[in-house]
Amino acid sequence: MSELSLSAPHTPDRRNASRLRRALPWAALVALLLVAQTLLVMLTINFEASRAQERVELVAAEASAEVKRSVSHALQDLQALIWVDGASPRWRLEAGEVLRRHHELLRIERRTANRSIADAIESPYRQPLFGLMPRHSLDAETDAACATARRTSMPTFSRSFFVPQRGGLGVEVMDVCIRLQQAGQEAGFIVATYSLASLLEAAVAPVQARSYELSFVEGDGTRLARAGMPRGAGIYHAERLVDLSGLTLLLRADSAESRPSLIPNLTTALVLGLSLGLFALVVLLLRDVRKRAHAEGALAEALAFRKAMEDSLITGLRARDLQGRITYVNPAFCAMVGLSAEELLDSVTPPYWPPERVEEYRTRQNARLGHEGSQQVSREGFETVFMRKNGERFPVMIFEAPLVDGHGVHTGWMSAVLDVSAQRRVEELSRQQQERLQATARLATVGEMASLLSHELNQPLAAIASYATGSMNLLSEPDWETLSMVKQAVVRIAEQAERAGRVIKSVHDFVRRRQHSREPIRADQIIESVLPLVRMQARKSGTRIEIDIPSPAPRVFCDRTMVEQVLLNLTRNGIQAMEHDTPMAERVLTLRVMRVHERWVQFSVIDAGRGIAPEVASRLFTPFFTTRSEGMGLGLSLCRTVIEQHGGALDFDSRPQGADGSGGRTEFRFTLPAHVLASQASTPTNP
Ligand code: ADP
Numbered sequence: 001m002s003e004l005s006l007s008a009p010h011t012p013d014r015r016n017a018s019r020l021r022r023a024l025p026w027a028a029l030v031a032l033l034l035v036a037q038t039l040l041v042m043l044t045i046n047f048e049a050s051r052a053q054e055r056v057e058l059v060a061a062e063a064s065a066e067v068k069r070s071v072s073h074a075l076q077d078l079q080a081l082i083w084v085d086g087a088s089p090r091w092r093l094e095a096g097e098v099l100r101r102h103h104e105l106l107r108i109e110r111r112t113a114n115r116s117i118a119d120a121i122e123s124p125y126r127q128p129l130f131g132l133m134p135r136h137s138l139d140a141e142t143d144a145a146c147a148t149a150r151r152t153s154m155p156t157f158s159r160s161f162f163v164p165q166r167g168g169l170g171v172e173v174m175d176v177c178i179r180l181q182q183a184g185q186e187a188g189f190i191v192a193t194y195s196l197a198s199l200l201e202a203a204v205a206p207v208q209a210r211s212y213e214l215s216f217v218e219g220d221g222t223r224l225a226r227a228g229m230p231r232g233a234g235i236y237h238a239e240r241l242v243d244l245s246g247l248t249l250l251l252r253a254d255s256a257e258s259r260p261s262l263i264p265n266l267t268t269a270l271v272l273g274l275s276l277g278l279f280a281l282v283v284l285l286l287r288d289v290r291k292r293a294h295a296e297g298a299l300a301e302a303l304a305f306r307k308a309m310e311d312s313l314i315t316g317l318r319a320r321d322l323q324g325r326i327t328y329v330n331p332a333f334c335a336m337v338g339l340s341a342e343e344l345l346d347s348v349t350p351p352y353w354p355p356e357r358v359e360e361y362r363t364r365q366n367a368r369l370g371h372e373g374s375q376q377v378s379r380e381g382f383e384t385v386f387m388r389k390n391g392e393r394f395p396v397m398i399f400e401a402p403l404v405d406g407h408g409v410h411t412g413w414m415s416a417v418l419d420v421s422a423q424r425r426v427e428e429l430s431r432q433q434q435e436r437l438q439a440t441a442r443l444a445t446v447g448e449m450a451s452l453l454s455h456e457l458n459q460p461l462a463a464i465a466s467y468a469t470g471s472m473n474l475l476s477e478p479d480w481e482t483l484s485m486v487k488q489a490v491v492r493i494a495e496q497a498e499r500a501g502r503v504i505k506s507v508h509d510f511v512r513r514r515q516h517s518r519e520p521i522r523a524d525q526i527i528e529s530v531l532p533l534v535r536m537q538a539r540k541s542g543t544r545i546e547i548d549i550p551s552p553a554p555r556v557f558c559d560r561t562m563v564e565q566v567l568l569n570l571t572r573n574g575i576q577a578m579e580h581d582t583p584m585a586e587r588v589l590t591l592r593v594m595r596v597h598e599r600w601v602q603f604s605v606i607d608a609g610r611g612i613a614p615e616v617a618s619r620l621f622t623p624f625f626t627t628r629s630e631g632m633g634l635g636l637s638l639c640r641t642v643i644e645q646h647g648g649a650l651d652f653d654s655r656p657q658g659a660d661g662s663g664g665r666t667e668f669r670f671t672l673p674a675h676v677l678a679s680q681a682s683t684p685t686n687p
Contacts, residue, residue: 015407029280037273041265048260049236057238059204059212060253064240066203067251071194071244074102075155075176078192082180086110086118086188095121104198106173109191115146118188129173129193132164146177146189148246153179157247160196160216160224172196172216172225174247196225196249204228213254229256316396316417319403324348324365327412336396336419338389354387368400368413383420394421438565438638457503460496467493502532518646520675521560523593523601524553530564534571538589541579548592554601555675562642563603563672566650567591569635570605570668576628577609581661599676600648604669611656611664620652643670 077098084091095108099121106129110119117135122128130138138161145158158175165171173193180187200214204227215226217239236255241248310317316333320326329344337344337352344350353361361384381399388394397418405411467489474482474489527547538545556563571589578587590606612620619625623637636650643650648671657664 025284029277029284033273033277036276037269040269040272041262044265044268045260045262048265052236052255052257052260053238056212056236056253056255059208059214059255060238060240060251063200063203063208063214063253064242064251067199067242067249068244070102070104070199070202071242074098074105074192074194075178077101078105078108078176078178078190079155081108081190082178086180092119092121096124099123104194104202105192106171106195106198107193109189109193111146111189111191113186113188115143115189127165129163129171132166138163142175142177142191145175145246146179146191149177149179149189150186153181154245155179157244159247160249197227200225200227200251211256213256215252215254216249217252218250229254231256233258235259316419318415318417319412320415321412322410326350333417336388336417337386352386352388354385354393357385386417394419395424396420434641438562457500460500460503463496464493464500467496503536518557518559520555520557522553522555523603524549526556526558526560526563526567527591527593529560530567530571533568534575534589534591537572537575541575541587542584543575543578543587543589546588546590548590550593550595553593554595556601556672557675558646558672559642563646566639566642566670567603567605569639573635573668574605574607574609574666577607577611577664577666581610581657582608582664583661586662595674596671597674599674600671601674602669602671604667606665606667608662609657609664609666610661611666612652612654613656617652617654639670643672646672648672 081091081094081098084094091110095110099105099108103123103125106123106126108121109117112118120135141158141161145156149156155176155178158177160172160174162170162172173195176192176194178190178192180189196216200216204212204214209228211229213226213229213231216224218224231254233256234254236257238253240251240253242251310330310332313330313332316336317328317330318326318333319328325346325348326344327346329341334341334344339351344352349358349362381397383395383397385393386396397420399416399418401414402410403412403414471486471489471493474486527549531545531547535545537543571591574589578589586608588608590604592604592606594602594604596602616627621637621640625637640650650668650670652666652668654666655664
């Protein structure tokens with residue numbers, strides 16, 4: 001039952017759209033995760049690469065500084081040799097000491113001013129440098145350096161050169177040439193040979209040596225000397241210039257590190273991404289759970305509310321499936337028919353159908369529940385009769401609507417059932433009361449007319465009496481003449497008796513209860529039938545009656561007796577209003593009939609009486625309101641009820657009299673439905 005609703009059916013399009021709406025956040029989440037992971041991998045790889053590059057730059061910078069430091073350190077020691085006399089054996093000792101201290105130095109020479117070798121000491125840690133090739137054959141670079149040293153008086157480095165060694169090996173070396181002076185005279189040179197490879201080895205720390213290769217390279221990339229790792233990976237490298245006087249060396253550091261590999265990074269990113277995704281999912285789930293709990297709470301509340309509402313409703317509710325089986329009834333419905341829900345549920349022929357009408361109801365139900373019936377639901381409801389458990393029949397009003405479930409499928413019918421028996425009883429009671437009231441009012445009118453009646457009847461009765469007395473006198477001496485006079489008198493008696501009879505009949509016609517029924521009738525016929533009584537009232541005060549009816553007279557559709565009574569009331573009021581104050585010549589009562597609309601006919605009763613004062617006007621239609629001592633005050637309120645029951649309206653228009661009693665005017669008018677065609681006359685609307 002919770003899925004049932006009375007809303008319009010959902011279309012498949014709308015279902016797809018809502019499914020798509022639900023899937024969209026998930027698709028977006030997956031896409032975001034993918035993008036985030038890719039970015040993460042790329043950033044990690046980039047970060048690793050830049051870290052590796054930074055490291056190699058640092059190694060290169062440190063190594064170049066170290067090379068420079070050890071070169072200049074050795075140069076200081078070499079420059080100290082200037083002050084030792086070359087000829088003395090101390091020079092050799094000192095030079096040997098310098099070679100021991102500085103492993104990168106391979107040989108120290110003392111040369112004469114014309115650059116021939118005067119003395120040479122080899123490093124104790126190496127085999128003699130020029131064992132394979134004589135020194136003079138490799139002197140070109142040294143000579144050039146010494147020439148510069150002489151010119152500048154500064155220690156000058158030669159360009160590096162390769163010295164072959166035994167076993168196919170060799171060393172790349174460079175010379176430094178230091179000019180010697182004695183007493184302002186040139187006294188020769190000190191030439192020291194540096195091993196480039198040893199310089200590098202001294203410059204690289206053991207830890208760095210494991211992962212970096214240091215080398216001196218030439219501009220074209222030729223490697224002159226190297227130290228550390230046998231071979232760098234060639235991906236991360238850095239170069240630094242080592243400036244020495246007369247020579248600039250290019251130091252290159254190569255990292256053994258390879259490119260950051262994708263797989264471990266991808267794994268990290270995946271793990272990270274998945275954890276993030278999981279976290280997001282948990283958050284989403286939590287929110288979903290919270291929402292669901294909220295929705296469940298709201299649903300429970302709505303259900304409780306609905307239950308309370310259904311239980312407290314005085315309207316009976318009943319649901320039926322498409323086969324007409326009862327699927328739900330509320331307590332009000334059970335109370336109405338006096339049967340329990342168990343007795344009612346699942347029954348196809350409900351126990352509240354009166355047995356004599358089962359066939360009729362089944363046919364009607366089949367028509368309504370059938371396929372065609374589902375398309376045309378009347379919102380206005382229909383009236384029928386149900387039976388209580390004790391067999392009592394009672395009228396009900398049923399309003400039916402299609403039952404549509406949460407998926408938009410038409411599953412049955414929902415009905416609201418109202419027990420209208422109380423209403424019918426009240427209606428009947430009020431009808432009876434009204435009838436009684438009208439009868440009373442009629443009698444009251446007649447009562448008021450009693451004096452009039454006696455006056456009216458008096459005349460013919462007096463005439464009859466005198467004719468009778470005259471006839472009796474004549475009959476005491478009968479002859480032919482008197483006989484003919486008696487005959488005349490008897491004719492007069494018969495006339496007067498008939499006149500009296502007419503008076504009695506008109507009163508009798510009015511008082512007699514007639515069947516209330518509406519019928520088409522000409523307006524002039526209504527006026528004519530009240531006219532004798534109106535004239536009777538008018539005669540006493542000398543009021544003239546004027547009739548204004550168009551020809552042909554319009555036809556109206558009404559309850560003739562009731563309308564006659566309305567007219568009698570209005571004419572009586574009009575005549576009474578003129579009775580005292582209006583000059584005799586002006587006492588005219590006009591009865592007018594007019595077609596005011598294609599579907600409405602208006603009746604007017606116009607008098608030239610005193611008019612209606614505002615304080616009277618406001619209470620005119622209040623029952624029992626009267627200004628006359630003998631009045632009942634029911635006339636106008638009943639008149640309005642009668643006219644409104646016909647669908648018409650009763651109102652008035654009034655102008656007060658002048659001081660001399662003339663010029664006053666009151667018009668009471670009411671409308672009745674015109675009888676155009678029987679079919680149209682049944683449901684007119686008030687203009
Ligand atoms: P009743 O005639 O018994 O007094 P009605 O309901 O017919 O009761 O009238 C109520 C009052 O309305 C009357 O007492 C009178 O004062 C006033 N009335 C009705 N018709 C007219 C009229 N044509 N001219 C002036 N006053 C009127």
